[in-house]
Amino acid sequence: GNSVTQMEGPVTLSEEAFLTINCTYTATGYPSLFWYVQYPGEGLQLLLKATKADDKGSNKGFEATYRKETTSFHLEKGSVQVSDSAVYFCALSVFSSASKIIFGSGTRLSIRP
Amino acid sequence: GAGVSQSPRYKVAKRGQDVALRCDPISGHVSLFWYQQALGQGPEFLTYFQNEAQLDKSGLPSDRFFAERPEGSVSTLKIQRTQQEDSAVYLCASQLVGGSTGNTIYFGEGSWLTVV
Numbered sequence: 001g002n003s004v005t006q007m008e009g010p011v012t013l014s015e016e017a018f019l020t021i022n023c024t025y026t027a028t029g030y031p032s033l034f035w036y037v038q039y040p041g042e043g044l045q046l047l048l049k050a051t052k053a054d055d056k057g058s059n060k061g062f063e064a065t066y067r068k069e070t071t072s073f074h075l076e077k078g079s080v081q082v083s084d085s086a087v088y089f090c091a092l093s094v095f096s097s098a099s100k101i102i103f104g105s106g107t108r109l110s111i112r113p
Numbered sequence: 114g115a116g117v118s119q120s121p122r123y124k125v126a127k128r129g130q131d132v133a134l135r136c137d138p139i140s141g142h143v144s145l146f147w148y149q150q151a152l153g154q155g156p157e158f159l160t161y162f163q164n165e166a167q168l169d170k171s172g173l174p175s176d177r178f179f180a181e182r183p184e185g186s187v188s189t190l191k192i193q194r195t196q197q198e199d200s201a202v203y204l205c206a207s208q209l210v211g212g213s214t215g216n217t218i219y220f221g222e223g224s225w226l227t228v229v
Contacts, residue, residue, distance in 0.1 A: 004155075036220075043117075043222040044156070044204065089155050100146060100169065101206075101218060103155035 002027045006090045006104035013080055014112050021075040021107050023064075023090035031092040033057075033066050033073040034101065038087045047075075047088070082111045115139065117221035119205050125227045126195045134190045134224045138207030145188050146218065147180055148204040156204055162188060195228045202226070 007022040025031065035047040035057070048057030053068035062077045073090060090104040118137040126132050138145050144163055148156035149172075158172040164185035173180070177195075182188040192199055202223040209217075 044206075044220040046217055046219075049217075091155075100158045100161055101156075102158070105155045106153070 002031070002092060002094055002102050004090050004092055004102055004104035006088075007107050009087075009106070009108040010110060011107060012110045012112065015082055016079045017111075019075070019077040019080045019084075019109070021088055021090075021109070023073045023075065023104060025071050025073065025090075025092050027071075027092055027094055029094045031094045033064070034091040034093070035062070035064055035073070035075050036089040036091055036103070038089065038106075040086070044089070080109075080111050082113050085109055085111045117205055117207050117219050119203075119221040119224050121224060122222065123225045123227075125229060128196060128228055130195050131191065131193045132195055132226060134192075134203050134205075134226070136188045136190070136205030136207075136221060138186065138188070138205070139209075139219055142207035142209050142219075143185075144208035144210065144218075145182060146206040146208070147188070147190050148206065149174075150202040150204055150223070152201070159190070159203075192226075195226075197228050200226055200228045 003026045005024050032051040034049045036044045037047045038044050048059040050057040050066035056065045064073050064075045087106045087108050089106045091101045093101045120135045146161050147159040150156040160180045161169040162182040165182050177193045179191045202225050204223045206218045206220045
């Protein structure tokens with residue numbers, strides 16, 4: 001079946017620290033991969049995506065590279081800010097008539113000033 | 114508004130009550146999804162519509178859960194005889210075209226259901 005496993009939180013970092021949140025997946029076929037972010041009191045927002053192997057998704061200083069050989073899509077940011085505090089979800093979608101998204105359990109990130 | 118709109122934002126129901134949660138997708142979006150997000154967990158797929166057709170309801174946890182989208186726009190998720198384990202955030206999402214992982218899926222802010 002299709003599933004996503006991501007790093008458990010919470011993760012607490014100081015401002016300007018380097019961030020990595022690990023994500024691995026299992027999928028039948030060739031999935032598209034996503035990172036979604038949920039800021040406090042807000043809905044889920046797409047942060048970045050990659051639709052094929054070796055693609056790099058990037059947005060707001062965050063990056064993730066689709067690694068087929070390791071079935072991974074780790075999220076990185078070189079210098080985090082307090083405003084990055086949120087819950088981050090790794091997710092996948094396999095092409096089908098529904099293309100539903102399957103989410104990981106989420107990683108809560110807190111950034112100290 | 115331009116986004117996915119859900120109502121009510123917050124609902125407290127007594128155990129055994131029926132509830133109805135409404136979703137207004139982005140205008141013109143063909144695909145509509147419902148997800149259930151328990152506290153501290155990722156969203157879990159419930160059901161999917163393409164226009165008015167419910168193409169996948171494999172995630173509905175029991176026959177107490179029912180969803181409809183009669184005119185291919187607004188959708189309602191109904192939960193009958195609510196139980197405490199139904200307490201969760203119910204997320205609606207829409208997508209311009211179904212069957213394409215390249216199209217962005219937009220989520221609403223969710224309806225927070227608490228069953229007491």
